[in-house]
Amino acid sequence: MFKLNFGGVRNDDTQTFRTLEGSNLHGSFFGQSSFSQLAIVDQRCVVKVAENTPLELFAPIGCGVQTGFGTVVNVLNVQEGDTVAIFGVGAVGLSAVMGAKVRRAKVIICIDLVESRLETARKMGATHTINSSTGDVVALIREICNADGVMHALDATGVPKVVETMIQCLGTLGRAATVGAPAPGSQISVDVFKHLVMGRQYVGSNQGDSIPQTVSYSQSPLSRS
Amino acid sequence: MLPRLIELHAQGKLPVEEMITVYEVGAFAEAIADVRSGKTIKAVLIWPK
Numbered sequence: 001m002f003k004l005n006f007g008g009v010r011n012d013d014t015q016t017f018r019t020l021e022g023s024n025l026h027g028s029f030f031g032q033s034s035f036s037q038l039a040i041v042d043q044r045c046v047v048k049v050a051e052n053t054p055l056e057l058f059a060p061i062g063c064g065v066q067t068g069f070g071t072v073v074n075v076l077n078v079q080e081g082d083t084v085a086i087f088g089v090g091a092v093g094l095s096a097v098m099g100a101k102v103r104r105a106k107v108i109i110c111i112d113l114v115e116s117r118l119e120t121a122r123k124m125g126a127t128h129t130i131n132s133s134t135g136d137v138v139a140l141i142r143e144i145c146n147a148d149g150v151m152h153a154l155d156a157t158g159v160p161k162v163v164e165t166m167i168q169c170l171g172t173l174g175r176a177a178t179v180g181a182p183a184p185g186s187q188i189s190v191d192v193f194k195h196l197v198m199g200r201q202y203v204g205s206n207q208g209d210s211i212p213q214t215v216s217y218s219q220s221p222l223s224r225s
Numbered sequence: 226m227l228p229r230l231i232e233l234h235a236q237g238k239l240p241v242e243e244m245i246t247v248y249e250v251g252a253f254a255e256a257i258a259d260v261r262s263g264k265t266i267k268a269v270l271i272w273p274k
Contacts, residue, residue, distance in 0.1 A: 102238055124243055214226060
């Protein structure tokens with residue numbers, strides 16, 4: 001998986017690009033190297049869409065959007081009336097907001113440092129926003145949920161300290177998912193006793209366990225819920 | 226997942242426009258600066274025909 005995404009070559013070590021002079025160039029970054037009008041991808045990665053699809057709006061859906069949305073519907077399996085906390089509202093976090101709204105979550109709390117992004121999050125469906133520079137996130141989330149914590153949480157920041165906070169925000173039987181990437185080797189610390197007593201879960205997900213080509217997420221054979 | 230997301234967008238339930246800013250490829254440096262400053266959430270480059 002690492003080589004396919006970052007190796008700069010196809011799986012058989014051949015390269016997708018060469019210069020006009022004929023020497024090989026590395027490409028296939030993330031399986032595509034899309035800093036280009038056309039991209040050379042593996043046939044298995046192609047998803048057919050209708051001809052009238054506005055591609056400029058869907059450029060990010062194969063990565064960030066399916067990660068955020070897929071984590072909410074596949075990994076966390078948010079249901080109507082549930083409470084959700086989303087840490088970091090860039091493209092992945094905002095896609096999680098859209099997923100939580102489609103699933104009719106009752107409470108969608110977004111946490112970020114950038115006020116304009118929190119405003120975008122409210123526009124897209126967040127019911128509550130917290131600027132993490134200004135308050136005790138764990139206490140505020142408990143207060144908003146009117147419970148011992150939130151039922152579902154997602155971290156799109158990849159900052160180890162934020163991941164620790166996310167887990168502390170979980171209520172009884174709450175589940176948190178990591179989708180933001182820290183540096184390889186990053187570690188966090190977890191209150192093991194609380195984790196067991198409250199039956200909390202902390203899981204990871206790559207691309208929100210989505211199968212890009214399937215029409216319905218319920219068809220996903222990876223679905224853990 | 227992707228066909229489902231496109232369908233949701235057509236139904237108005239996936240407002241990706243809210244988080245996308247489109248730049249012509251010549252303005253890629255501006256796109257990078259806007260992403261770094263937080264002004265742009267997701268930059269998409271297009272190659273004009």
